[in-house]
Amino acid sequence: MTKLNINGTDIDVAADGDMPLLWAVRDIAGMTGTKYGCGVGLCGACTVHVDGVAKRSCQMTVKEAMGTSVTTIEGLDQNGEHRVQQAWRDLNVPQCGFCQSGQIMQAASLLAENPKPTDDEILEAMSGNVCRCGCYQRIVAAVRLASTGS
Amino acid sequence: MLKYLDQIHTPIAKTLSVQKVSRRAFLGTSAAFAVAVFAAPRADAFPTWETGGTAMPNGLVDDPMVFVSIDEDGTVNLVAHRSEMGTGSRTTLPMIMADEMEADWARVNIIQAEGDEPKYGNQNTDGSRSLRHHIQAARKIGGSVRTMLAQAAAAEWGVPVDQVVVSNHMVSHGSKSLGFGDLAAKAMALPVPAHEDIAYKPEDAFRYIGKGEVQITDLRDITTGEAVYGADVTLPGMKVATVARPPVVGGKAISFDADAAMAVPGVVAVHELPYSIPPAGFAPLGGIAVVADNTYAAIQGRDALKVTWEGGPHAGYNTETFMADMVAETEKPGVVLREQGDPDAAFAKAAKVFTRTYTQDHMAHIPMEPPAALANFTGNAMEIWAPVQSPYQARQDAAKAVGLDEANVRVNVTLLGGGFGRKSKADYVTEAALLSQAVKAPVRVQWTREDDIHHSFYHTASAERIEAALDDAGKVIGWRHNSVAPSILSTFAPDGGNQFFIETGMGHVDLPFDIPNVRMDNGKALAHTRIGWFRAVSNVPRAWAIGSFVGELAHDQGKDQRTMWLDLIGTPRTVDPVAEGYPENFWDYGEPYAEFPIRTGKLINVLNMAADGIGYGKSLPDWEGIGLAVHRSFVSYVAVAARVKIINGKVTVPEMHMAIDCGYAANPERIESQLQGAAVMGMTVAQHSGITFKDGAVEQSNFYDYDVARSTNYPNNVHVHIVPYGFDEHPTGVGEPGLPPVSPAIANAIFEAQGKRLRHIPMGETI
Numbered sequence: 001m002t003k004l005n006i007n008g009t010d011i012d013v014a015a016d017g018d019m020p021l022l023w024a025v026r027d028i029a030g031m032t033g034t035k036y037g038c039g040v041g042l043c044g045a046c047t048v049h050v051d052g053v054a055k056r057s058c059q060m061t062v063k064e065a066m067g068t069s070v071t072t073i074e075g076l077d078q079n080g081e082h083r084v085q086q087a088w089r090d091l092n093v094p095q096c097g098f099c100q101s102g103q104i105m106q107a108a109s110l111l112a113e114n115p116k117p118t119d120d121e122i123l124e125a126m127s128g129n130v131c132r133c134g135c136y137q138r139i140v141a142a143v144r145l146a147s148t149g150s
Numbered sequence: 151m152l153k154y155l156d157q158i159h160t161p162i163a164k165t166l167s168v169q170k171v172s173r174r175a176f177l178g179t180s181a182a183f184a185v186a187v188f189a190a191p192r193a194d195a196f197p198t199w200e201t202g203g204t205a206m207p208n209g210l211v212d213d214p215m216v217f218v219s220i221d222e223d224g225t226v227n228l229v230a231h232r233s234e235m236g237t238g239s240r241t242t243l244p245m246i247m248a249d250e251m252e253a254d255w256a257r258v259n260i261i262q263a264e265g266d267e268p269k270y271g272n273q274n275t276d277g278s279r280s281l282r283h284h285i286q287a288a289r290k291i292g293g294s295v296r297t298m299l300a301q302a303a304a305a306e307w308g309v310p311v312d313q314v315v316v317s318n319h320m321v322s323h324g325s326k327s328l329g330f331g332d333l334a335a336k337a338m339a340l341p342v343p344a345h346e347d348i349a350y351k352p353e354d355a356f357r358y359i360g361k362g363e364v365q366i367t368d369l370r371d372i373t374t375g376e377a378v379y380g381a382d383v384t385l386p387g388m389k390v391a392t393v394a395r396p397p398v399v400g401g402k403a404i405s406f407d408a409d410a411a412m413a414v415p416g417v418v419a420v421h422e423l424p425y426s427i428p429p430a431g432f433a434p435l436g437g438i439a440v441v442a443d444n445t446y447a448a449i450q451g452r453d454a455l456k457v458t459w460e461g462g463p464h465a466g467y468n469t470e471t472f473m474a475d476m477v478a479e480t481e482k483p484g485v486v487l488r489e490q491g492d493p494d495a496a497f498a499k500a501a502k503v504f505t506r507t508y509t510q511d512h513m514a515h516i517p518m519e520p521p522a523a524l525a526n527f528t529g530n531a532m533e534i535w536a537p538v539q540s541p542y543q544a545r546q547d548a549a550k551a552v553g554l555d556e557a558n559v560r561v562n563v564t565l566l567g568g569g570f571g572r573k574s575k576a577d578y579v580t581e582a583a584l585l586s587q588a589v590k591a592p593v594r595v596q597w598t599r600e601d602d603i604h605h606s607f608y609h610t611a612s613a614e615r616i617e618a619a620l621d622d623a624g625k626v627i628g629w630r631h632n633s634v635a636p637s638i639l640s641t642f643a644p645d646g647g648n649q650f651f652i653e654t655g656m657g658h659v660d661l662p663f664d665i666p667n668v669r670m671d672n673g674k675a676l677a678h679t680r681i682g683w684f685r686a687v688s689n690v691p692r693a694w695a696i697g698s699f700v701g702e703l704a705h706d707q708g709k710d711q712r713t714m715w716l717d718l719i720g721t722p723r724t725v726d727p728v729a730e731g732y733p734e735n736f737w738d739y740g741e742p743y744a745e746f747p748i749r750t751g752k753l754i755n756v757l758n759m760a761a762d763g764i765g766y767g768k769s770l771p772d773w774e775g776i777g778l779a780v781h782r783s784f785v786s787y788v789a790v791a792a793r794v795k796i797i798n799g800k801v802t803v804p805e806m807h808m809a810i811d812c813g814y815a816a817n818p819e820r821i822e823s824q825l826q827g828a829a830v831m832g833m834t835v836a837q838h839s840g841i842t843f844k845d846g847a848v849e850q851s852n853f854y855d856y857d858v859a860r861s862t863n864y865p866n867n868v869h870v871h872i873v874p875y876g877f878d879e880h881p882t883g884v885g886e887p888g889l890p891p892v893s894p895a896i897a898n899a900i901f902e903a904q905g906k907r908l909r910h911i912p913m914g915e916t917i
């Protein structure tokens with residue numbers, strides 16, 4: 001029995017222990033907010049929280065994730081009203097949107113760890129999250145907004 | 151799971167938030183305009199114009215019965231028939247319908263159209279055409295429905311229709327009022343009024359159009375992870391497939407180990423797909439598909455195949471020698487495309503000839519969402535879910551591949567996680583169709599990022615040689631530009647090595663400078679991979695070359711860049727293509743030239759807006775410089791002023807001003823976001839995006855060797871200036887035209903900052 005705790009619920013994923021967490025979350029747990037963008041840890045589209053910290057789910061196996069608590073974008077806030085999600089809406093950040101759940105998970109983890117990051121700390125923390133549409137200016141502004149309220 | 155797609159079949163009420171519309175501002179004006187607007191037909195409030203939209207396959211449809219339905223509870227369902235890949239058309243076109251209808255945006259539900267052009271009109275979301283072609287139909291649809299609602303209410307109450315007021319989802323007369331839902335059945339049974347009989351709103355009564363205050367339709371779903379993209383649809387019994395494709399276009403597998411793949415737990419089938427050799431249109435490349443219970447097993451199974459490939463006719467493609475050959479080709483006369491005045495005489499008598507050559511590598515689009523598609527072939531019918539820019543073409547291609555009539559194939563369009571031209575070519579959809587047919591189960595084909603980079607329809611590589619003839623006074627009296635690049639046409643027809651009119655009309659033959667003697671020619675280059683279109687297409691290498699050349703010429707002549715650009719553009723004029731020697735097949739992006747002529751005053755205006763915005767001419771610290779470039783493409787005019795700062799050899803862009811003239815700006819907020827995005831993609835084009843070939847195969851694989859601009863180095867402080875106009879200044883392209891002038895502006899700024907001139911893109915992040 002392979003059990004993962006995803007968004008507070010134990011889910012039997014009956015998966016190969018070597019399967020990347022990304023595919024277990026998407027294909028087996030059926031939660032598709034977490035995206036595949038590269039599979040090699042270089043784009044951040046697959047970002048989830050593992051015990052509250054941002055991790056690339058494509059770079060972690062099911063085996064490694066067992067016994068941890070995994071949070072996906074679907075579980076970031078019960079009502080979808082996390083302050084980072086709100087900031088994203090206030091600034092109309094997305095274009096195609098595909099990278100954005102990863103961006104939001106990364107930003108939420110940053111702010112949990114460092115509630116008042118400097119601009120450089122924001123840029124550094126977000127540098128592993130590619131946005132091919134090029135929304136960086138608004139992403140950075142939204143992280144700042146979520147952090148400082150302005 | 152299927153929330154977004156369920157809307158296609160069963161419209162569901164969905165509350166959209168319109169957070170930023172100021173209710174107070176609206177209430178302040180509504181009472182006044184409501185009576186005035188709806189008193190009598192006012193088609194003069196909306197004089198229409200011709201566009202190239204009517205000449206597109208299946209043209210334009212403005213029938214409200216196709217696009218609008220109103221539920222009893224008053225929910226207004228509006229069909230979005232263009233694909234949403236980030237430009238915002240899924241928001242902006244319905245928003246225009248809603249505004250002209252007087253629907254409350256909070257009570258609008260958007261339904262994504264399936265691929266059906268005979269029903270909806272052209273759906274090929276490409277060429278920066280969505281607003282340019284469809285804005286008038288959207289307004290007409292909204293106006294028709296509002297008129298029909300007023301007529302239904304007038305009949306109900308026995309009052310003259312011109313005394314009925316339609317405002318914010320309510321229809322009223324004196325103290326009587328009804329909601330849209332109350333009137334829907336009767337209103338939608340009425341004949342659709344003619345354009346002349348519609349009481350269009352005057353522009354100052356617009357609530358959403360032109361304001362940029364409506365949030366994008368999918369904002370909430372995107373930020374909660376509920377938005378549905380290509381790989382997010384699942385059907386019962388569905389399998390996932392990956393495909394090992396020939397590394398060299400036109401190649402084939404000689405051997406592979408199907409047993410090893412089948413031995414991977416979860417793998418259910420190995421199936422060889424038929425191969426194709428260009429010109430094969432959007433046909434899949436072929437290869438060995440591994441079909442499995444989940445994505446991981448499909449990837450593992452494919453790794454186990456151990457395929458041996460035969461290279462085929464293009465196995466000798468090597469970028470290094472090919473680029474050198476293209477450059478050599480630019481030095482010989484090519485096919486003459488445009489001849490104006492007597493360029494040979496001008497060059498013969500010139501006091502000085504200034505010549506430079508610029509090159510660009512191939513590029514891959516790498517939309518954030520790699521290609522993926524789900525097909526469910528059920529014997530005599532097939533249903534598909536896919537992120538496609540051209541759903542009707544995808545449907546036709548897939549139907550043909552499996553031998554079905556297109557009437558029995560449905561293509562549902564998911565959100566696109568970026569497109570940039572890649573998802574116009576639905577080879578991945580056909581793969582899913584063939585595999586579903588082969589394994590008799592629903593199949594999702596998933597491309598890995600490596601697949602996406604190895605098997606794209608690449609942006610062409612190019613060499614551009616420009617020569618200017620100058621007289622004693624330094625005036626440019628002659629211009630020659632030989633552009634050499636493998637053609638997109640090679641994907642569709644036997645390759646003659648020359649560009650075709652769509653490409654030559656993108657910044658080459660349409661050079662808008664006021665120079666009396668001009669020759670534009672095109673030397674041969676044969677394609678050895680699949681060439682396709684990438685955001686802004688041939689404008690990228692042309693603007694790169696022309697913009698860099700102007701910067702170099704300015705330096706050579708001791709002028710500042712703005713003066714050089716203005717000297718070359720000359721006094722404002724409307725270009726007469728015949729007088730200036732343009733070829734007969736000059737296409738002006740498919741628009742009727744009389745309606746969308748080249749107006750050089752617009753170039754001058756945006757150039758000055760961007761240059762003034764950044765304070766061009768001010769003194770800068772060491773290692774900083776400002777570069778300028780301006781380019782017309784997709785009938786829009788965009789100027790970029792980039793300030794570069796070089797930090798230990800690393801090129802950064804702390805500030806950029808972009809000015810666009812795209813005619814009427816229906817949704818300035820999305821125009822701004824498109825240009826901010828173009829700035830970032832332009833930085834990627836300038837610094838990172840190079841696809842090179844060795845022995846016919848692509849050398850790059852993933853973000854580790856094909857990187858993009860990231861948050862640590864992207865153009866900061868991008869200020870977007872939009873030239874303001876009224877509705878009748880025909881809207882022109884937005885998605886693409888921001889990109890071309892970015893890389894030359896950066897190169898010109900690098901030169902100003904440290905005196906180094908770079909003539910090849912990508913130029914690298916560190917110089």
Ligand code: FES
Nearest residue numbers: 037038039044058
């Ligand atoms: S998919 Fe995991 S980092 Fe790109």
Ligand code: FES
Nearest residue numbers: 096097131132133
């Ligand atoms: S919004 Fe498209 S990749 Fe970020």
